[in-house]
Amino acid sequence: MIEQVWTGFVVVSGPPASGKTTLARALAPELLLPLLSKDTIKHGLMAVLPVPNIETSRLLGRASVAALLAVAKDIGYGVLEAPWxxxxxxxxxxxxxxxxxxxxxxxxxxxxxxxxxxxxASQGPGHFAADRTQDELWNDEVGEPIAGGWPVIEVDTNGPVEIDVLVAQLREVRVH
Known part of the structure; x- marks a missing residue:
């Protein structure tokens, strides 16, 4: 049996295409935590629900975050990834x-x-990414940390991230 070594949540935030999913996918197994990703949930919903327009896509995005948070609240720990x-x-x-x-x-x-x-270019129908404005994608709401009174570690994701260094930082933050 794998021993759980982390309690609570690691929230991975940042604007679209900043490397959140790549980082979260590498981080979750290192912390022995499940990964709850907004896009994974949204893709599941899009597989069974029609997405005829951008408004519906936005609605499914919000529903995906609500589902992610409901599961997170139920299990009590995990890596949560979304453009919060x-x-x-x-x-x-x-x-x-x-x-x-x-x-x-x-x-x-x-x-x-x-x-x-x-x-x-590689996304299927239902995303409407090409129809989204620069302001919708990259604004102050997603372009800065949430900083809700908890510790924040900023990571430069212009290139590869040293996951072992980040894990050590996370463990250090949790000790204090």
Whole structure:
């Protein structure tokens, strides 16, 4: 049996295409935590629900975050990954009633734009990524840490992240 070594939540935040999913997928197994990702949930919903327009896609995105938080609250621990909107996310994450440490993915706009364009070209129907405005994608709500009173570790995601270094930082933050 694998022993759980982490309690509470590691919240991975940052704007679209900042490397959140890549980082969260590498981090979760190192911490022996389940990964709850907004996009994974949204893709599951899109597999069974029609997504005829961008408004429906946005609604499914919000529903995906609500589902992610419901599961998180039920299990009590995990890596939670989404493009969290600061003003809405802070109170919702505080309702989890467990310790939170935030890992904020920071990368420059040019890198994020290249990643986003590459990802958009390979996405299937229902995402409407090409229809989203720059302001919708990269704004102050997602461009800065949530910083809801918990520790925040900012990570430069312009290139590869040293996961072992990040894990050590997370463990150090949790001790204090």
């Amino acid at each position: 909107h600061r003003s809405a996310a802070a109170p919702l994450l505080l309702e989890l009633s467990a310790p939170v440490v935030e890992v904020f993915c920071r990368c420059d706009g040019a890198t994020a734009a290249v990643r986003f364009a590459s990802r958009t």
